[in-house]
Amino acid sequence: MSQPYALEFRGEIIEGLDRAAVKARFGQVFKVTGPALDRLFAGGSVVIKRNLSREDAMRHQAALLRLGVKVYVTGGPPPVAAATAAAKPQPAAAAPAAAVAAPPPAARPANEATDDAGGLQTLPFEFTGSGYEFFRIWIVNLLLTVLTLGIYSAWAKVRTNRYFYGSTRLDDSSFEYLAKPIPILKGRLIAVAVLILFGVSDSISPIFGAVIGIAFLFFIPWAVQRSLMFRNRMSAYRNVRCDFAGSYWDAFKVMILWPLAGVLTLGLAMPWAFYKQQRYVIENSRYGSSPFEFSAGASPYYMTFLFTLLIMIVGAVVLGGINALLALVGLGSGTAVGFSPFMLIAALLPLLLYALVFAYFRARLINVKFNHSTLPPNVSFHANFEVLSYMRLVLVNTLGIVVTLGLFYPWAKVRSARYTAEHVYVLAEGGLDGFVTEEQQRVSAIGEEVGEMFDLGIGL
Numbered sequence: 001m002s003q004p005y006a007l008e009f010r011g012e013i014i015e016g017l018d019r020a021a022v023k024a025r026f027g028q029v030f031k032v033t034g035p036a037l038d039r040l041f042a043g044g045s046v047v048i049k050r051n052l053s054r055e056d057a058m059r060h061q062a063a064l065l066r067l068g069v070k071v072y073v074t075g076g077p078p079p080v081a082a083a084t085a086a087a088k089p090q091p092a093a094a095a096p097a098a099a100v101a102a103p104p105p106a107a108r109p110a111n112e113a114t115d116d117a118g119g120l121q122t123l124p125f126e127f128t129g130s131g132y133e134f135f136r137i138w139i140v141n142l143l144l145t146v147l148t149l150g151i152y153s154a155w156a157k158v159r160t161n162r163y164f165y166g167s168t169r170l171d172d173s174s175f176e177y178l179a180k181p182i183p184i185l186k187g188r189l190i191a192v193a194v195l196i197l198f199g200v201s202d203s204i205s206p207i208f209g210a211v212i213g214i215a216f217l218f219f220i221p222w223a224v225q226r227s228l229m230f231r232n233r234m235s236a237y238r239n240v241r242c243d244f245a246g247s248y249w250d251a252f253k254v255m256i257l258w259p260l261a262g263v264l265t266l267g268l269a270m271p272w273a274f275y276k277q278q279r280y281v282i283e284n285s286r287y288g289s290s291p292f293e294f295s296a297g298a299s300p301y302y303m304t305f306l307f308t309l310l311i312m313i314v315g316a317v318v319l320g321g322i323n324a325l326l327a328l329v330g331l332g333s334g335t336a337v338g339f340s341p342f343m344l345i346a347a348l349l350p351l352l353l354y355a356l357v358f359a360y361f362r363a364r365l366i367n368v369k370f371n372h373s374t375l376p377p378n379v380s381f382h383a384n385f386e387v388l389s390y391m392r393l394v395l396v397n398t399l400g401i402v403v404t405l406g407l408f409y410p411w412a413k414v415r416s417a418r419y420t421a422e423h424v425y426v427l428a429e430g431g432l433d434g435f436v437t438e439e440q441q442r443v444s445a446i447g448e449e450v451g452e453m454f455d456l457g458i459g460l
Contacts, residue, residue, distance in 0.1 A: 022068035127421035129167035131411030179234035221251035246284035296372035359391035
C-alpha cells in the first residue's frame with residue numbers, strides 16, 4: 001500500500017446543490033439520523049476514514065461522487081484537497097466507512113475515466129480544436145457572408161457547428177452536427193421577413209402596428225420551440241440523435257408570461273423565470289428516446305441573483321469612491337497632470353467589475369444546470385466552473401477581441417469551448433457503452449422521422 005490518506009469531512013456540499021436534500025440523501029445511504037447526522041454537517045472537521053491508499057480513494061470517489069458532499073484528502077505525498085466525496089457505510093453508530101475526494105476533474109488527464117468495482121465511470125469531455133484552425137474557417141465564413149449579403153450565413157453556421165461538435169469528444173467518441181444549410185436559410189428568411197414586418201408596421205398604421213406587435217409576442221415562443229427542436233434533432237452522439245418534446249404553450253409561458261411577471265414584480269420573479277426556462281429546456285430534451293431530468297428548485301437561482309446584485313452594488317460603491325478620490329486629488333480629468341497610472345486603473349476597474357459579475361452569474365447557473373441534470377437510469381453530469389478562473393477567461397477574451405478589433409474572436413470561442421470541456425464531465429454506472437447501445441436499438445426499433453424544422457437562431 002502507498003502512503004496512507006485520511007478523509008476529512010467539514011460539513012460542506014458541492015456548490016449549487018440543495019443542502020437539505022444532500023443531507024437527507026447522505027443520512028439514507030449511511031443509515032445516520034438525528035443528532036449524529038446534524039453533527040456531521042455542523043461544520044466541524046471529522047476524520048471519517050484513515051489508512052486509505054490513493055488508488056482506493058480514487059475508486060471510492062468515482063463510485064460515490066454523486067452523493068453531493070465535499071471531502072478533503074489529507075496525508076500522503078502531498079495532501080490533496082478535493083471537489084467531491086463519498087462514503088461506504090460502517091456498522092450502525094459509526095461514521096461512514098469510506099468517503100473520498102481527489103483533485104477536481106479539471107486537474108486530471110483529459111482522457112481519464114475512473115472505473116469503480118461497481119462500474120461507475122467518471123468521463124471528462126475533451127475539446128481538441130485550436131484557435132488557428134477555427135480562424136481559417138471563421139474568416140472564410142465572414143468574407144463569404146459579407147459578399148453574399150448574408151445568404152452564406154446558413155452555410156457558415158453549419159461549418160462552425162460541425163467543427164465544434166466534431167472537436168468535442170466524450171469517451172473517445174465525437175459529437176455530430178447533422179443539419180444542412182437550406183433548412184437553416186429558410187428559417188432565417190422567415191425570421192428576417194417577420195422582423196422587417198414588425199419594424200415597418202407602425203409606419204403603415206398604429207392599429208396595424210399594435211396587431212403585429214401582439215402577433216410577434218406569439219411568434220417568439222414558436223421560434224424558440226422550433227429552434228430547440230431543430231438544434232436537438234440535428235445533434236447526435238454515437239449515431240443516436242437528440243430530440244426535443246417541449247410544447248408551444250409551455251414555451252409561451254417561459255418566454256413571455258414568466259419574464260413579464262419578472263418585470264411587473266420589479267425583478268422579484270425574474271429568478272423564477274430563469275428557473276422555469278432552464279427546466280423547460282432540460283426536461284423536454286431527449287437523447288434518443290430517453291428524457292433528461294432536472295432536480296433543481298428555484299432557490300439556487302434566487303441566491304445567484306441575490307449575490308450578483310450584491311456584487312454589483314458593492315462594486316458600484318467602490319468605483320464611485322475611487323473616481324471621487326481621483327477627482328479630489330486632481331487625477332480624474334488628466335488636464336493638470338497629464339496621463340497617470342491611476343487613470344488607467346480607474347478606466348480598467350469597470351471592465352473588472354463587469355467580468356466579475358458576468359463570471360459569477362454564468363458560473364453559478366452553469367454549475368446548477370449540470371449538477372442537477374441526469375439521464376436515467378445511470379447517467380448524470382457534474383460541472384465545477386470556478387468564478388476566478390472563469391473571470392480570467394472572460395477578461396482575456398474581451399480584451400483580445402477589443403484590442404484586435406474582433407480578430408481574436410476565433411481564439412476566444414475556442415478557449416471558451418476548451419474551458420467548458422475541462423470543467424464538465426459525465427458519471428455513468430457501467431460506462432456509456434451499454435446505455436448507448438440500448439438506445440441505438442430502441443431508436444432503430446421505433447424508427448425515426450426527422451423533418452426539416454426551421455432554425456431561427458434563437459435559443460435559451
